[in-house]
Amino acid sequence: MADAPKKRTTDIGPPHYEQFLPPAIKKNYGQWKYHEILRAGVMKHVAENGDAVYTVRAGGSRLMSIDKIRMICDLADKYADGHLRFTSRHNIEFMFTDEKKIDTLIADLKKIGHPVGGTGPSITSIVHTQGWVHCHSAATDASGIVKSVMDAVIGHFENMDLPAKCRIALACCLNMCGAVHCSDIAILGIHRRPPKINHDLLHKTCEIPNVVSACPTAAIKPTTVNGKPSVTVDEERCMFCANCYTVCPSMTLNNPLNDGVSIWIGGKVSNARHEPMFSKLAIPYIENNPPRWPEVVEAVVNIIDVWKNNARKYERIGEWIERIGWPNFFKLSGIEFGKMHIDDFKHAGLTFKRSAQLTY
């Protein structure tokens, strides 16, 4: 492949967004007055001058082939003069000014397998990581669980029938490329055993001071094994974060017998009503059960159902639980509370109940 570049262009940055804006968006840039959600997945934005733009939002799978991108481009050419955009949660949006196009576009999207929804008090597409499709440290697959969960909750994508929005996210290990830690429901891949050290390879593949300093609990110490420099792990102190593995491929944590999934709930990033908050542990461990992870799906559906049936309008999962208290959440959801729910890392004391304001 002697495709040697003749002339190299570098550091040009991304193309300027303005060339991609639909004409009605460009014309009314900064001049929007209000919007309405006409139905799930369909929005109308109205400008100060009365211009209206309609948006149809379709759910996407994050993992897409160029074949599908071309089909989506065909629809954008047909309905939106060749314009489209993606949302931060893998949805695809088409914008146009002719209201009459909405129904036929939705029908055409259905034909290529893409539902419309994800606006207002609903569940929108799950943001997620690569999992077994492309990652070295994945404790579970990402796309398979996401597909299985969305198949089960698609009714809440296509209908705005929840108390508030519900943002679900999945990260396949604690690295959290998807930064899921502030989601209404976070599905998080976890390891449960300390690293297996390959003493023959470690000195060739890893910088030992980096490995030692990578450990948040100082459980890793330098040592010599069979005359070769290596490390030891105080397994009592290992909390399976895989940070050592990130800097050193000779410290494997992947373990098919013990890897699995944990579920965290009640986080949010918006400032609306309650300040942003982290998700909290609901279920410490569910074993990997591919291809469709039925136990994970059931756990997510249960949490959504209990919230939907008990929360007040506008209460996101975290706000609802803050009002009723965590003991009531565990009672209502049937999830068992145990030792692993109690924090034992830095600042753990701030999470203890420090009052007699209790429910019984």
Next chain:
Amino acid sequence: MADELPKTPMLDELEKGPWPSFVSEIKMAAKRSPASKDLLGILERSYQEKIGHWKHGGIVGVLGYGGGVIGRYCDVPQDFPNVAHFHTIRVNQPAGWYYKTDALRKICDIWEKRGSGMTNMHGSTGDIILLGTSTDQLEPIFEELTAIGFDLGGSGSDVRTPSCCLGKSRCEWACYDTMAACHDFTKNYQDELHRPAFPYKFKFKFSGCPNDCVASVARADMSIIGTWRDNIRIDQKAVGDYASAGVDVTKEIVNLCPAKCMDWDGKMLKIDNSTCRRCMHCINVMPKALRPGKDTGACILIGSKAPIVEGALLSSVIVPFIKMEPPYQEIRDLVERIWDLWCDEGKNRERIGEFIQRVGLGNFLEMIEVEPAAQMVAHPRENPYVFYEEYFEEGEEEAEN
């Protein structure tokens, strides 16, 4: 080649059900790409064995860049030779993720010729992700991408590809032009984005209002969130229209206001703007009646991150309010003071949030020449172990006078 697809009984289960199937996507790509065909095979094996088959990234890239390509190799190349190399390319997305179809089709054409045909639209940080190619294709892909006006995004210890909400392009709540700011910062920091020279990654995210649609408060080392200083604009007639249409203004809005700064008597909605926290709830519920004020700008927060290494953090306030106007010189100066300090004093793989936890916010502010403000804390300290820095020596008072 369609009939040669590997048998994938487990993955086939994921073609059932109403949600779009990633397995069907890989199968479409596999009809023409041997790499995607082997991706199906190796993924089926992972599903059977409950373990991934990818190794750590090696150092691969394009000439002169240290980021933008993630090296990826599988651990069973003898069984799946077409994914022996399966590198990822991060392509910097246009601000707001708007495209014209001709630009997307050109990317697809490059990726059909030189890669697996599989993508992520988009990755978690915001880039277009081209998933799976071999080392010899990297330079040609880069040349062809730049020829159609695209460039690579960040990876490793550099400025990661900035991202933003769609802001003023379609949202009436945008308190500043997020797309303009995101594009401007991205262009301005191309060297920092392409050539990793920091202790660890540094992410910018631009949100137009406190609804924070790009999750900047949880996911950006620097979170730039639009807000306003003056009064919420009220259209009293439109409030009345919402009430007539069935909105219970007291229950759904007044009672849910976190500042308890609103009052509704059935005719007039009153807001005490001096205690309004700019949370957006009332505006979200009645977009035709309420709007952010006109004296708009942004609040800058710093330091959020996922758990690795020392635990997850949310960003915290460092500039309570700033006007957002090009060339954003005051923010650039601040960013560069922060980077200089962090590059000198930060430890390897220490994010800026962790650095601040280590040195203390008070000390950090002093080092970057920012005055402390009450908006930067949830409340003043509760512990009395204060590092007092000023005191008197015997006789010193007279000497100084």
